[in-house]
Amino acid sequence: MKPIIFSAESLKKEFNRRVIFDSVSFTLHEGGVFAVTGRNGSGKSTLVKILCGLLSPTKGAIRVTIEGKEVNMDVLFRRIGFIAPYLNMYEEFSGIENLTLFGKIRGLSKPPLEQNNFVGDAEELLRRFNIFDRRHDEVRTYSSGMKQRLKFAAALLHRPEILMMDEPTSNLDEEGIATVRSVIAEQRKHGILIIATNEKDDVKYADTVLNLDERKTRKSSS
Amino acid sequence: MKSTTAKIGLVIWLTLVIFAAILFPMVPAPEKWYEFPIIPGLEEKARIIFFHVPMAWTTVVAFIASTIYGIRFLMTKNLDYDLRSVSAAGLGTMFCILATITGSLWAKFNWGSFWNWDPRETSIFVLLLIYGAYFALRSAVDVEEKRATLSAVYSIIAGVTVPFFIFVMPRIMTGLHPGSKGDPQGAGPVVQFKMAPNMLLVFFASLIGFTLLYFWMFDIKVRSSRLELHSQQPQE
Amino acid sequence: MKIFTAPAIYIFLKDSHSEIRTRYALNALLMFVVTALALVLFSVGNEVVGTDVLSGILWVIIFFSGMSGLSRTFVSEEERGTSATLQLISRPTSVLLGKLFFNFVLIFSLNMLIAVLYQLLVNRFVVLTPSIFWMTIFLGSCALASSSTIIAAIIAKANTRGTLYPVLSFPIMLPLLLTVMNATRLSTEGAAFAEALGEFQILISYTVVVVTISILLFSFVWKD
Numbered sequence: 001m002k003p004i005i006f007s008a009e010s011l012k013k014e015f016n017r018r019v020i021f022d023s024v025s026f027t028l029h030e031g032g033v034f035a036v037t038g039r040n041g042s043g044k045s046t047l048v049k050i051l052c053g054l055l056s057p058t059k060g061a062i063r064v065t066i067e068g069k070e071v072n073m074d075v076l077f078r079r080i081g082f083i084a085p086y087l088n089m090y091e092e093f094s095g096i097e098n099l100t101l102f103g104k105i106r107g108l109s110k111p112p113l114e115q116n117n118f119v120g121d122a123e124e125l126l127r128r129f130n131i132f133d134r135r136h137d138e139v140r141t142y143s144s145g146m147k148q149r150l151k152f153a154a155a156l157l158h159r160p161e162i163l164m165m166d167e168p169t170s171n172l173d174e175e176g177i178a179t180v181r182s183v184i185a186e187q188r189k190h191g192i193l194i195i196a197t198n199e200k201d202d203v204k205y206a207d208t209v210l211n212l213d214e215r216k217t218r219k220s221s222s
Numbered sequence: 223m224k225s226t227t228a229k230i231g232l233v234i235w236l237t238l239v240i241f242a243a244i245l246f247p248m249v250p251a252p253e254k255w256y257e258f259p260i261i262p263g264l265e266e267k268a269r270i271i272f273f274h275v276p277m278a279w280t281t282v283v284a285f286i287a288s289t290i291y292g293i294r295f296l297m298t299k300n301l302d303y304d305l306r307s308v309s310a311a312g313l314g315t316m317f318c319i320l321a322t323i324t325g326s327l328w329a330k331f332n333w334g335s336f337w338n339w340d341p342r343e344t345s346i347f348v349l350l351l352i353y354g355a356y357f358a359l360r361s362a363v364d365v366e367e368k369r370a371t372l373s374a375v376y377s378i379i380a381g382v383t384v385p386f387f388i389f390v391m392p393r394i395m396t397g398l399h400p401g402s403k404g405d406p407q408g409a410g411p412v413v414q415f416k417m418a419p420n421m422l423l424v425f426f427a428s429l430i431g432f433t434l435l436y437f438w439m440f441d442i443k444v445r446s447s448r449l450e451l452h453s454q455q456p457q458e
Numbered sequence: 459m460k461i462f463t464a465p466a467i468y469i470f471l472k473d474s475h476s477e478i479r480t481r482y483a484l485n486a487l488l489m490f491v492v493t494a495l496a497l498v499l500f501s502v503g504n505e506v507v508g509t510d511v512l513s514g515i516l517w518v519i520i521f522f523s524g525m526s527g528l529s530r531t532f533v534s535e536e537e538r539g540t541s542a543t544l545q546l547i548s549r550p551t552s553v554l555l556g557k558l559f560f561n562f563v564l565i566f567s568l569n570m571l572i573a574v575l576y577q578l579l580v581n582r583f584v585v586l587t588p589s590i591f592w593m594t595i596f597l598g599s600c601a602l603a604s605s606s607t608i609i610a611a612i613i614a615k616a617n618t619r620g621t622l623y624p625v626l627s628f629p630i631m632l633p634l635l636l637t638v639m640n641a642t643r644l645s646t647e648g649a650a651f652a653e654a655l656g657e658f659q660i661l662i663s664y665t666v667v668v669v670t671i672s673i674l675l676f677s678f679v680w681k682d
Contacts, residue, residue: 015367017366017451049682088543093476104465106548359612362616374678375608382667387632389660393656394640
């Protein structure tokens with residue numbers, strides 16, 4: 001397991017001069033699972049968006065250190081996989097096209113092969129999330145659950161050290177939820193996992209829970 | 223500009239400028255220190271230079287100030303800089319309209335029509351368009367932080383493209399203003415002043431006065447905007 | 459530079475591929491060109507119109523055609539909620555360069571089409587120095603692509619996108635529009651190529667300045 005440190009330093013976010021949250025600080029090490037909970041509108045999504053670099057905080061900073069080297073915020077996206085309802089796939093492309101596209105833009109094909117040697121991984125992921133049979137269909141024809149599965153495949157394609165999920169089990173059936181559980185179990189073996197959720201079942205996997213309604217971190221007793 | 227003395231001083235300064243600019247007589251052969259020479263073809267209309275040019279100048283100062291505050295906002299993410307940026311832009315718009323109207327009125331009497339698409343008229347028209355676009359953009363964004371960022375970026379882009387007019391204009395049209403292509407004194411962005419020393423003095427006094435007036439108004443506008451914000455959103 | 463260009467090329471290919479499938483911008487652009495040209499032909503009729511006016515009208519058509527379609531690259535990402543996805547797989551600079559290249563290809567092919575149609579249909583518009591004319595079309599496309607891309611990125615984040623685009627673009631593009639109009643007029647007057655060098659210098663420096671400032675500022679616009 002690589003030594004990873006993910007730390008948030010006194011994060012603050014304001015929208016229209018209204019404070020969404022203030023002085024959110026925590027540090028995670030490899031194998032850590034962190035859960036963010038809170039009512040609708042408490043700022044869960046805003047917080048995870050800041051943690052993955054989609055939003056900039058009003059104050060504070062994110063620091064990620066992998067194997068003793070601090071990761072530049074510009075390339076943090078290479079270390080992060082993110083699954084969220086507002087992260088859409090390209091509907092006019094098929095499932096496998098989406099994954100191939102992401103792999104190419106991320107620069108996953110390694111020389112000297114110069115071939116898209118990540119396509120095997122992509123197909124493997126599609127099988128795992130049980131959408132392999134529909135991989136050549138356009139995403140616009142997918143059901144919302146299938147789209148959610150594809151998002152998982154897209155987020156795991158580059159084997160990220162840090163995985164973030166915003167409401168991961170929404171739109172998923174029993175079997176899909178089971179797959180998500182296996183992803184969670186695997187991620188805590190070799191990385192960091194951050195979940196924003198209100199599902200009690202998801203929260204119980206977390207070592208640390210941040211309840212944005214209470215605005216403080218507590219260590220889970222287990 | 224906080225102290226009362228400075229404000230009273232500025233009021234007196236501008237009063238003197240206005241007094242001199244309007245009332246000093248124009249004679250064919252000036253002898254006394256307060257007499258302006260008559261410029262053939264302009265006569266009394268030459269007095270526009272004491273008001274119109276400083277207004278146009280202040281427009282440019284406000285535009286630059288707004289862009290600089292925009293850059294500072296992007297660097298610090300401090301919304302107070304955005305407030306200053308928008309205050310400067312508001313004042314700039316006002317001075318821009320005033321300069322356009324005074325120039326246009328004068329053009330009617332000297333060049334025969336209100337608008338001639340002379341290079342400098344075109345430039346001030348473009349500045350008006352930029353200010354208009356700036357405020358149109360601001361009203362189309364809801365989140366204050368995003369609005370501040372986008373309008374700052376826009377004013378910077380406008381700031382780097384406007385100087386192109388200096389190179390574009392002289393190639394395209396002959397101007398009527400001094401310092402344009404076809405002007406016997408030679409073309410160039412900088413006008414060669416050939417004014418009588420006492421006119422030059424009043425002109426620069428007016429330029430300084432208008433600039434200081436702008437900073438005073440800017441100060442008032444920023445403080446009143448801050449108060450407005452404060453009263454809208456009482457601190458918890 | 460390769461770290462930016464390789465992803466940028468894939469983003470460009472993605473946009474082109476997507477455009478070919480959905481024809482989001484293309485159909486609207488083509489129809490706009492046809493409509494605008496028809497309108498010009500109707501209004502000119504058999505009147506004798508000077509070539510300087512015709513040079514101006516050519517660029518009026520190009521400007522408004524561009525305004526009807528060039529914002530799509532960013533607006534479509536925003537509307538479909540894919541901009542966050544794109545943010546998480548590439549650097550801002552790669553996105554900007556990819557979109558810039560896409561817009562350039564789009565406006566350049568569009569301008570070539572308009573230029574050919576305009577010469578065929580407007581009888582009085584005769585280009586005497588083709589080298590100036592086609593150079594103007596090429597450099598004008600570069601300059602238009604550079605400013606239209608960053609303005610598109612800005613308006614994609616605003617609410618009233620359609621009307622805002624020409625409003626924000628016009629003051630920024632005016633120096634370049636005046637320059638290309640003047641260069642086109644020179645080409646119809648049979649001027650020597652060297653006479654238009656000044657115009658070309660302005661267009662090249664405009665493109666360089668706008669692209670540089672766009673690269674510097676894009677991440678502010680792109681990140682929410």
